[in-house]
Each structure stands twice: as structure tokens, then as C-alpha cells.
Amino acid sequence: MKMPVGILAAALRLPSNHRSAEDLFREETVPFSSEVAARLGIKEVPIRNGESGSDMAVEAAREALKLAGVEPAQVDVIVEYSILPQEYLVPVWNMSNKVQGDIGATKSFVVGFSGGGATNFLVALNSAAALLQENDALKTAVLVTADITIPGNRVLNPHYPITVLGDSASAVVLQRGATASTILGTELWSDGTNHDICYIPGGSLVHPDNADLYRLELDQQRYDAFPRKDVLHKLSHSLLGRMNLSLNDVSTVIYSNISSEDQDLCQQVFEGKMSPVCASNLTTHGHLQGTDFVANYLSLIANGGTKKGDYVLMASHGMGALAGTSLLQC
Amino acid sequence: MNTNIGIHAANYYLPPQKKALADIFRDEEMPSEPLAAAVDFKKDIGIEAVHVAGQETAASLAINAAKNVIQSSGIDPLEIDLIIDFTSIPEDYVAPTWSAAGLVQREVGAKRAFATAINTGGCASYQTTLKVACSLMSANEHYKTALLIAGDKTPEFNHNYYPITVVSDGGSAVILKKDVEKRRILGVEVATLGKLHDIWVIPGIHNRKPEDIGGKYPRWLHVCGDIARFNKELIPMNLFMFRKVMQGVLKQVGKKMADVSYFIYPTFSAWDLKAFQEAFNVPKEKVFLDGLHHGHLQETDMVLDYVDAIDAGRIKDGDLVMLTTNGAGFSWGATLVQH
Numbered sequence: 001m002k003m004p005v006g007i008l009a010a011a012l013r014l015p016s017n018h019r020s021a022e023d024l025f026r027e028e029t030v031p032f033s034s035e036v037a038a039r040l041g042i043k044e045v046p047i048r049n050g051e052s053g054s055d056m057a058v059e060a061a062r063e064a065l066k067l068a069g070v071e072p073a074q075v076d077v078i079v080e081y082s083i084l085p086q087e088y089l090v091p092v093w094n095m096s097n098k099v100q101g102d103i104g105a106t107k108s109f110v111v112g113f114s115g116g117g118a119t120n121f122l123v124a125l126n127s128a129a130a131l132l133q134e135n136d137a138l139k140t141a142v143l144v145t146a147d148i149t150i151p152g153n154r155v156l157n158p159h160y161p162i163t164v165l166g167d168s169a170s171a172v173v174l175q176r177g178a179t180a181s182t183i184l185g186t187e188l189w190s191d192g193t194n195h196d197i198c199y200i201p202g203g204s205l206v207h208p209d210n211a212d213l214y215r216l217e218l219d220q221q222r223y224d225a226f227p228r229k230d231v232l233h234k235l236s237h238s239l240l241g242r243m244n245l246s247l248n249d250v251s252t253v254i255y256s257n258i259s260s261e262d263q264d265l266c267q268q269v270f271e272g273k274m275s276p277v278c279a280s281n282l283t284t285h286g287h288l289q290g291t292d293f294v295a296n297y298l299s300l301i302a303n304g305g306t307k308k309g310d311y312v313l314m315a316s317h318g319m320g321a322l323a324g325t326s327l328l329q330c
Numbered sequence: 331m332n333t334n335i336g337i338h339a340a341n342y343y344l345p346p347q348k349k350a351l352a353d354i355f356r357d358e359e360m361p362s363e364p365l366a367a368a369v370d371f372k373k374d375i376g377i378e379a380v381h382v383a384g385q386e387t388a389a390s391l392a393i394n395a396a397k398n399v400i401q402s403s404g405i406d407p408l409e410i411d412l413i414i415d416f417t418s419i420p421e422d423y424v425a426p427t428w429s430a431a432g433l434v435q436r437e438v439g440a441k442r443a444f445a446t447a448i449n450t451g452g453c454a455s456y457q458t459t460l461k462v463a464c465s466l467m468s469a470n471e472h473y474k475t476a477l478l479i480a481g482d483k484t485p486e487f488n489h490n491y492y493p494i495t496v497v498s499d500g501g502s503a504v505i506l507k508k509d510v511e512k513r514r515i516l517g518v519e520v521a522t523l524g525k526l527h528d529i530w531v532i533p534g535i536h537n538r539k540p541e542d543i544g545g546k547y548p549r550w551l552h553v554c555g556d557i558a559r560f561n562k563e564l565i566p567m568n569l570f571m572f573r574k575v576m577q578g579v580l581k582q583v584g585k586k587m588a589d590v591s592y593f594i595y596p597t598f599s600a601w602d603l604k605a606f607q608e609a610f611n612v613p614k615e616k617v618f619l620d621g622l623h624h625g626h627l628q629e630t631d632m633v634l635d636y637v638d639a640i641d642a643g644r645i646k647d648g649d650l651v652m653l654t655t656n657g658a659g660f661s662w663g664a665t666l667v668q669h
Contacts, residue, residue, distance in 0.1 A: 002469075080450070082426050089532035090425040091418050091449035092553060097659045100524025109520040110659070111458050114415075114426035114447040123446050127462050130469035134331040135461075137582070150536070185470075188444035190413075195432025195445075200424035203535040205388055205483060208550045209543075214535050216427065242472075321432055322444060 005129040006178030007328070009067035010294050013060040013169040014285065017049040021164050021286070030158040041260030041279065045154065045166030045286035053146030054087060054095045056169035058102045061144050064171040065103070075105040076138040077131055080112035081124035083289040084147040084165075084216070085200065090114065099144050108142075116322030117198060118256035119188070121145070121290030122314060125172075125326055126186035132176040143172040147289040150200075150215060156287075157218040163258045165216075166286040170294035180308070186326040187239040189231065197222045198319040218319070226320030228262075232269045236315060236325045243327065247271060250327075251310040252300065256292040256317075257282035266315065273313075275300050306330040331468045331517070333583075336510035337667060338475075339403030342502040342634045343394035344624065345386050348379045349489070351496055358490040363557035365493045366565045369601045376600025380498035380625030383483040388421045389430040391501030392481025393437045399503040400438055405475065410440040410505075412466060412476040415447035416459040418628050418657060419482050420532065420551055425449055434479050443477070452530070453596055454520070454655050455480075456632040457575075457663020461518040463506055476506040482628045485551045491626070493557055495598040498625035502633035512647070516585075516666040519578035521571055523660050526564055529556045530658040564660060569609045575664040576610070576654055583666055590616075590666075591649035594639060596631040596656075597621035618644060631655065645669055 021042045025032035048056070065072060080096035087095075096110035111131075113123050121143075128141040146169040156162045174183075202213025240246055253273045255266040263282065266274045277299035278292075285295060293314055300306060310330045317323045355372055365371055383391060392415065400407060415421075415431040422430065429447030434440075451458040459478055467473045481501035489497050506515075532553050543550060580586060587610070595606050595617055607617060620642070621627075621635040632653050639645050647669055654664040 084427060085424055085534055085536065086426070087534050087537055088528070089420055089534050089551070091447070091455070092420065092452065092658055093527065093531045094450040094659060096450060097522060097524040097527035100522060101527060102524070105524070108524075109458070109522045109661070110450050110524065111448060111462060111520075112426065112450045114429040114449045115431060116446065120426075120446075123444075127466060130465040131462065134465040134468040148536075188446075190432055190435055190443060190445040192432045192435030192437075192440070192443075192445060195430075195436060196423065196428065199428040202424075203550070204423040204428075205420055205485065205551070206422045208485065211535065211540065214424075322446070324444075 002133050003176050004178065004182040005132045005174055005176050006183060007181035008173040008175050008178055009064045010172040010298055011060045011063035011067060011170065012295050012298055013056040014046040015048040015051060015167055017047050018044045019047050020044045024154050024164060028152055028155050028158065030155045030161060036161055039259060039261045040161060040164060041282050042164045042286045043283050045164050046168060048148060048167040052087060053148040053169060054098050057095060057144050057146035058099055060169045060171040061099050061103050061142050064173045068173040070140055070173055072104040073106055075108045075140050075142050077141045078105060078108050078110045079124045079128045079141055079143045080145060081120045081143060081290045082145045082147055083117060083120055084149060095146060096144060116318040118290050118292050119316040119318030119322045119324040121293045122186055122316060122324035122326045123188065125183060128174050129183045132174060139176045141174040145170055145290050147291065153215045156216060157220050160220055162218055163287040166288050168288040168291040170291040172294060180330060182329050184243055184327040184329055185239055186324060187235045188322065188324040189235060190322045191320060194222055194226060194320045197321050223320050228317045229265055229269050231323045232315050232317060235323055236313060239325050239327055249311050250313045252305060252312050254278065254293055254296045254300065254312060254314045257285060258287050275305055277303060331464055333514055333516055334509050335464050335467050335506055335515055337513040338505040338507040338510060339399050340504045340633050340637050341395060341399035341402055342500060342630060342637060343391055343398055344381045344500045345383045347382050347384050349382045350379045351377055354489045354496055358487050361492050361557060366561040367601055371492060374601055375496060376622045377496050377625045380489055380496055381500055383499040388481045388483035389433050391483060391499060392430050392479040393434055395501035395503040396434050396438050396477060396479050399505055403505050405505060407439040408442055409475045410443045410477045411473045413440060413443045413445040414459050414463055414476065414478050416455040416478055416629055417480045417482055418452045418455045430481055440477065450659060451661040452657025452659055453628050454657035454661040454663040456629045457518055457665055458520050460515060460665055461520055464515055464518065467506065467508055474508050478504040480630050482630060487549065488552045493560065495626040498627050500627045500630050502630040504633055512669055514668045516668050517579045517582035518665045519575040519582065520661065520663045521575050523567065526660040529559050529564060568656065571662040572654060575662045576652060579664045579666050585650065589650050590652045592645050592651045593617040594632060594635045594651065594653040597626050
């Protein structure tokens with residue numbers, strides 16, 4: 001029987017500087033109203049004040065390792081799940097290499113994943129668990145990210161705001177043989193027709209020198225048309241079915257923090273099982289890509305929202321491009 | 331790890347247009363920093379021309395390669411459970427927000443799959459991707475077929491990767507399957523040196539001002555190598571790291587260097603191939619040298635040279651094949667495939 005892989009510790013690094021959603025809308029000349037405020041449910045977001053994303057990621061990784069009681073030299077693999085553009089262009093450069101060097105994970109190798117919005121965290125979780133489970137020489141992994149929003153691009157889809165983006169970094173330590181927060185499985189599915197539903201057209205090979213296009217864009221028509229409820233329902237039931245479980249067995253659902261409107265949809269799919277911490281973190285952090293899961297997981301643990309043996313389901317529609325669900329047992 | 335996962339099929343696509351090296355050297359900047367090796371970069375490189383994509387997009391190179399491998403293998407795209415893009419240079423749109431994996435999924439009709447991209451390892455991204463893909467397939471019973479794809483289109487006037495190589499445009503694709511008897515992937519070893527992360531980079535658009543272009547940096551999207559650090563910090567470690575990953579994968583599977591029948595090594599340059607052969611005592615008949623005529627194809631070297639070596643009859647049934655390379659990050663990887 002394969003040894004379980006579980007979460008030993010996690011850490012969140014948020015800049016101390018915060019800006020209100022209303023201020024950011026004004027700055028980006030997007031109309032703000034009580035209807036928009038209620039639909040988004042975001043009051044403020046953390047914004048960096050000079051610190052680099054990679055330095056925040058290094059701090060998060062160090063803190064997570066300290067909490068886990070793991071020396072950096074024991075880390076076997078570092079897995080990155082960043083989604084927003086980095087200090088150098090990916091995939092020539094990857095922040096995970098810098099994290100490896102800075103924390104002193106001398107025996108580690110690194111791997112990073114692209115695409116899928118917040119679901120990229122579940123891709124990283126699934127892949128890291130597989131690496132630890134299937135390779136005798138690998139026992140401990142650090143998952144890490146830093147997502148820093150493009151200046152002036154915090155309100156996604158200004159014509160009909162979908163979310164407000166904050167800055168953050170986070171890290172998670174996984175270990176084979178962990179006895180709590182074990183990862184039981186993950187289900188992922190992409191809709192290739194939506195590969196460019198959320199993307200940055202400028203600064204790429206297609207538009208190399210048009211800095212005006214260097215903004216995260218969302219195709220709202222396709223985003224609205226994507227059957228988020230059906231896909232999340234299908235994936236979660238498929239995953240639970242593989243474990244001979246049903247939604248009745250799940251104690252709590254952790255979801256990404258895109259908007260109140262989106263979280264209402266999650267409540268419908270999961271019969272009201274989304275943890276209240278998701279709505280709370282949405283209010284104070286906005287959307288932090290894959291870090292949403294780390295922030296919500298940490299809040300859930302801190303609030304005593306789980307007990308030993310509980311099943312926790314994590315779910316994300318990945319903006320319509322890559323949907324996923326993962327099941328943890330506390 | 332399940333060692334019954336193997337390379338069911340592999341293929342590549344090269345754009346038909348070619349550009350002579352003499353023209354590349356005429357059109358592109360040539361740094362003045364000296365080479366670590368005692369060679370003439372222009373004369374001794376061993377590459378005469380490279381493929382250029384022209385109007386073709388980076389993703390279209392990967393799509394063509396994917397269609398080639400699906401057609402040659404005869405699989406139904408609906409069998410594909412997992413698509414991983416392992417391209418190592420900038421693509422059509424900005425990463426890590428976007429990768430070509432979803433677009434390839436759409437174009438080949440792999441409607442059941444999940445699509446992602448591995449964005450680490452540079453030219454060694456193939457090894458990292460094999461390690462992750464094999465682990466995912468081994469750990470998850472329902473992942474039976476994976477499609478790995480890459481498509482590299484170098485920005486115009488950025489083919490000269492002095493002091494390493496001159497790069498070509500192209501795409502590659504590999505299908506992995508479970509329960510195969512031939513071309514089994516016995517093991518993969520990957521190592522990275524994180525302190526060298528910023529020797530070979532493209533500054534992010536966050537870090538560039540329009541006034542830097544043409545001054546501090548040659549053009550948007552162009553790679554910038556720190557050649558002084560390359561010579562001082564990377565070169566002294568390179569063969570040590572190659573030895574580490576090759577010995578590592580041999581140890582994983584209980585084999586010795588003498589058991590390896592054939593080597594696939596990247597086509598950076600004639601002198602680099604020679605240095606590898608000399609360092610590891612590999613006779614020329616045991617390493618694929620013909621790939622130099624395409625130029626260096628980033629991570630696709632590993633696939634193209636492997637496919638061409640099989641087609642040329644250099645790799646036979648029963649052979650133990652070592653695929654090894656290095657790449658930006660910096661990364662080193664070695665894979666053993668049992669034919």
C-alpha cells in the first residue's frame with residue numbers, strides 16, 4: 001500500500017499595505033457602485049510596497065519549513081504554482097530556482113506549472129503528491145508561489161468587474177508519511193476551447209512590444225457561458241466516487257476567493273458546505289490566485305473548523321480553462 | 331515508480347524555412363566577452379543553418395508536432411488523459427498565466443484531458459516533464475495516456491545564444507502509455523542549482539522601461555546571458571552535474587555506465603558534444619551527432635535526436651538509452667529508456 005502524503009505546514013505572506021476596493025476602482029477609472037460592491041464582496045486587497053514577489057515567496061517558504069520542523073537541506077523538490085507574470089519571463093526563468101538557492105535547499109530540484117488560474121495550486125498539489133508517493137528518494141516537497149498584480153490591472157474585466165486582485169505569496173510543506181491533512185486524490189479537467197479565456201496578450205510573441213496590451217484580460221462572454229456549476233459538480237462527484245465517498249461525507253469545502261457571486265455558486269454546488277473563512281478572506285484579501293487555497297486552509301485550521309478525520313474538499317473552476325477538485329483528510 | 335510506462339511514440343515538426351548561420355551572425359549582436367572554451371564560436375560550432383518559423387506561431391509548431399505523433403501512433407485523441415507543455419522559451423502569450431497546452435488540447439480534440447505546462451528546466455524541461463508525467467501516471471490509475479508537447483519560436487534576431495549555441499525553431503511531441511513492453515522509462519533524475527537562476531534570463535516586462543530597449547537590453551523578449559558568471563560559476567559545475575544525474579539514474583535502476591548502449595545529448599555545438607564524449611568516455615558511435623545540422627532546438631533536441639537515432643537504426647531492440655541534457659535554471663536531467 002502506498003504511503004500517504006500530507007500537509008505538514010503552510011504559510012502565507014501578505015504585504016502590510018492594503019487599499020480599499022473603492023480606491024482601486026477610482027484609480028483605474030472603473031465605476032464603483034453598491035451593486036458592484038455586493039456582487040464582489042471585496043472590501044480591500046493587500047498591495048506590495050516595494051518588496052519583490054520572490055522575496056515574499058522565500059519568506060513564506062522559510063516560515064512554512066520552520067512550522068513543519070523541516071530543515072531546508074531535507075527538501076527534495078520545490079514546486080511552483082504562480083500564475084501572474086514574474087520578475088523575469090517564464091518559462092526561461094522560474095522563481096522556484098531562486099527559492100531553492102535562497103532557502104538553501106541544496107539537494108532539491110525544482111518544477112513549476114503554468115496556467116489554470118487558482119487551479120494551478122491543485123495541479124501542483126496533485127503533482128507533488130505523485131512525485132513523493134512514486135519516488136523512494138523523494139520524501140519532502142515545498143510548494144511555493146508569489147503573485148504580484150500588473151500595476152493598474154487589479155480590477156479584472158472593468159466593463160463588468162469579476163474580481164479585484166491582491167498581491168501575495170504562500171508556501172506549503174508536504175511530506176510522505178504525514179498523518180494529518182493527507183491528500184486522498186485530485187480530479188482535473190481542461191476545456192481547451194477556453195485556453196485564452198483569461199490571458200495577457202501583450203509582452204508575448206504575438207504582441208511583443210505593445211505594452212498597452214500587457215494586462216490580464218478576461219473574455220466575459222465565454223466566462224459566463226462556461227458551465228461552472230456542472231463541471232464542479234461532475235469533478236467532485238467523480239473524485240468522491242473513486243474514494244467510495246459522497247458529498248454527505250465532506251465536512252467542509254474550500255473554494256477560491258473570486259467574488260461573492262462566484263462563492264454563492266459554490267454554495268449551490270456543494271450544498272452550503274463552503275467554509276465561512278472563504279467569504280471572510282475574500283473580503284479582506286480579494287483574489288490571490290492559488291494562494292486563496294492556502295489562506296483559506298490556514299484560516300480553517302486556525303478557526304478550529306475541522307477535526308481529525310474530517311474530509312475537506314478543495315475546488316476551483318480555473319476561470320473556465322482548468323477546473324479541479326482535491327480531497328484532504330484532516 | 332511504475333516502470334511499465336514508456337514512450338509509445340515520438341515525433342517532431344520543423345518549419346521548412348531555413349537561415350544560414352552566416353546570415354544570423356550578420357544580422358545579430360555578437361557579445362565581446364571571451365568564451366571559456368578555446369574555440370572560435372563562429373567557425374567551430376558545427377551548425378550551418380537553423381530552421382526559422384517565419385509567420386508560424388510557437389503554438390502551431392507544437393500543434394503540428396502533436397498531430398504528427400497522433401497520426402503516426404494511431405491513437406485516438408480521446409484516449410489522452412493528460413497534456414503537458416514543456417516549452418522552454420516565451421510562447422504566444424505570457425506565462426505562467428498562459429501555456430499552449432489548452433490550445434493543443436483544442437486543436438487535437440483531446441476533450442477528456444487536463445492540460446498544464448511545466449515551465450522549469452530550460453532545455454532540460456523534457457526530463458523534468460518525464461519525471462512528473464511518469465509519477466502522475468504511476469500514482470493515478472485513471473491516467474493511462476499522456477501527450478507531452480513543445481513548440482519553440484525564437485524572437486527574430488535572437489537565434490544567437492552566444493556563448494552556447496545558435497538556436498532553431500521547431501516543435502516536438504511524445505505519447506506516453508502505461509503497460510508497454512518496449513521503450514520503457516526505467517528512471518529519471520533531475521538536479522537544479524538554484525543559485526544560478528539569473529544567469530540566463532529575459533527581464534520581465536515589469537522590470538523593463540521602454541527606454542531600456544535598444545540600450546540596456548537589445549529588444550523585447552530577448553534572452554540576456556551573464557557571460558562572466560556563465561564562465562565562472564556554471565562551466566566549472568557542468569560536467570560534475572552531468573555525472574551526478576547520470577550516476578543518479580543508473581543507481582535508481584541498478585545499472586552501470588557500461589550498460590548504456592546509446593546516448594542522446596543536446597546539439598549545442600560540435601565542441602560541447604566532443605567535451606561530453608571525452609569527459610564520459612563515450613565513443614562517437616554511441617552518441618547521436620547528426621542533429622547538429624538542425625541547430626539546437628532547446629528541449630526538443632531530446633525528442634528529435636531520439637526519433638532520428640531510431641529511424642537511422644542507431645538504437646535497436648534491447649538497447650538501454652540514456653537521454654541527458656542541461657538547461658537554464660540551471661537544471662540537469664538524465665533518463666534511461668529500455669528498448
